Amino acid sequence: MKDPYVTLGLPKTATDAQIKAAFKKLARKHHPDLRPDDKEAIARFKEISAANDLLKDPETRRRFDAGEIDAAGAETRAQRPQQPFYRDYAEGPGHAAQDGFADAATMEEFLARAFGGQRGGPREPLRARGQDVSYALPVAFLDAANGALRTITLQDGKTLQVTIPEGAEDRQMLRLKGQGMPGYNGGAPGDAYVELHIDPHAFFQRKDDNIHLDLPVTLQEAVLGARIDVPTVSGRVAMTIPKGSNTGTVLRLKDRGLRNRKSGQRGHQFLTLKVVLPAATEPDLVAFLEGWTPRYPDTSRKEMLK
Amino acid sequence: MIRMDDLLATTEGLRPDDLDRWIGAALVTPHDEAGMSLFTAPACARVQLLCTLRYTLEIEEDTLPVVLSLMDQLYATRAELRALAAAVAGQEVSVQQSVLAALALRPGKVT
Numbered sequence: 001m002k003d004p005y006v007t008l009g010l011p012k013t014a015t016d017a018q019i020k021a022a023f024k025k026l027a028r029k030h031h032p033d034l035r036p037d038d039k040e041a042i043a044r045f046k047e048i049s050a051a052n053d054l055l056k057d058p059e060t061r062r063r064f065d066a067g068e069i070d071a072a073g074a075e076t077r078a079q080r081p082q083q084p085f086y087r088d089y090a091e092g093p094g095h096a097a098q099d100g101f102a103d104a105a106t107m108e109e110f111l112a113r114a115f116g117g118q119r120g121g122p123r124e125p126l127r128a129r130g131q132d133v134s135y136a137l138p139v140a141f142l143d144a145a146n147g148a149l150r151t152i153t154l155q156d157g158k159t160l161q162v163t164i165p166e167g168a169e170d171r172q173m174l175r176l177k178g179q180g181m182p183g184y185n186g187g188a189p190g191d192a193y194v195e196l197h198i199d200p201h202a203f204f205q206r207k208d209d210n211i212h213l214d215l216p217v218t219l220q221e222a223v224l225g226a227r228i229d230v231p232t233v234s235g236r237v238a239m240t241i242p243k244g245s246n247t248g249t250v251l252r253l254k255d256r257g258l259r260n261r262k263s264g265q266r267g268h269q270f271l272t273l274k275v276v277l278p279a280a281t282e283p284d285l286v287a288f289l290e291g292w293t294p295r296y297p298d299t300s301r302k303e304m305l306k
Numbered sequence: 307m308i309r310m311d312d313l314l315a316t317t318e319g320l321r322p323d324d325l326d327r328w329i330g331a332a333l334v335t336p337h338d339e340a341g342m343s344l345f346t347a348p349a350c351a352r353v354q355l356l357c358t359l360r361y362t363l364e365i366e367e368d369t370l371p372v373v374l375s376l377m378d379q380l381y382a383t384r385a386e387l388r389a390l391a392a393a394v395a396g397q398e399v400s401v402q403q404s405v406l407a408a409l410a411l412r413p414g415k416v417t
Contacts, residue, residue, distance in 0.1 A: 023362070024362060024364065027358070027363060028363055031358060031363075033355055033358075033377065036380075036381070036384065044339075051379050074372075083350040084347065084350065084354060085351060085354070085355070086351040086352050086354065086355040086377075087381070088351060089348035089351050090348075090349065090377075090378075090381035090384075091381050091384050091385040091388065092386075103344060128406075129402065131407065132400070139409040178351065181403070181407065184406065194388070233322055294358075
């Protein structure tokens with residue numbers, strides 16, 4: 001127990017009026033209802049009150065000055081019943097015991113973070129990781145197939161470099177570590193998540209690591225066979241159409257599909273042939289067909305007409 | 307809950323005429339039960355606060371309602387803030403962070 005004169009900041013010779021004035025001044029400063037978030041205010045106010053109780057009564061003051069009682073003894077004697085403070089009730093039943101919240105720590109931290117307070121908050125400023133952000137990035141079919149480097153500009157003007165991996169899949173999520181919102185109080189920044197939305201292609205269709213393509217071939221190429229150029233995701237290549245190919249014939253270009261992200265192996269390109277007639281009328285062809293009698297009768301519709 | 311007599315007996319320095327006047331001015335409101343005035347624990351604490359304001363801090367009687375009204379408003383605001391904080395604390399972390407980020411951007415923030 002501290003010396004009551006020290007507590008009130010007074011000399012031993014202080015008058016009653018000075019004691020009263022000192023107590024009033026300190027009470028105004030430390031009253032718990034005037035400092036509702038200050039957990040130590042109650043203890044400080046009690047100490048001030050005890051010092052005042054001891055010194056304002058001329059008899060106890062005389063006995064203390066004479067060394068008959070010490071500050072602690074006097075406090076025991078003069079101890080008042082546990083004084084309730086209005087702040088213990090003022091914020092409603094939920095807050096009755098100051099620590100009535102099951103998650104008081106969370107609450108205090110939140111308040112301290114939200115309102116920048118030293119007031120009752122944790123000693124250490126709370127560090128928090130920044131928020132993650134997510135974007136949807138439209139990607140051209142061939143960029144996804146071959147890989148590409150893209151720069152996207154965020155709403156706040158910040159730019160992000162995004163490497164689209166070779167063989168990227170639709171709705172694939174890329175994580176850009178540390179490119180999200182900044183952290184709080186020195187916490188790590190969040191991550192940016194970029195979801196790839198791959199545009200469909202006019203000719204190519206993807207199925208797993210393979211590419212499918214309908215390939216028009218002329219009547220001549222189909223009947224006689226030919227060496228022709230065909231498109232692939234990585235550029236045109238020459239291939240052979242075998243003699244006697246038909247609509248629906250599927251040819252394979254080995255390793256001309258997409259690179260598998262895990263195995264590193266490339267898929268294949270499958271070409272489904274579509275025999276097309278000449279765009280304009282060919283009189284010679286018409287003349288030939290008029291004089292042509294097939295050697296083998298056609299049976300393609302036989303099943304349907306049974 | 308305690309009766310007015312007990313409140314007067316246990317509250318140091320409290321004068322009966324002051325208490326009557328404070329009740330009359332609705333600075334503190336006891337429960338009325340069968341014609342008897344009863345004080346809940348919060349009401350007792352409020353009387354204690356009135357005593358401190360009036361006797362220790364020597365706030366004028368006329369000023370007392372103003373001070374008390376301001377304190378009540380402050381406590382009500384704090385209660386709402388806590389309720390809001392509790393509601394936010396119950397949300398996903400991402401929602402909490404969004405709220406904090408929005409608060410950090412609010413105009414006139416005291417730092």
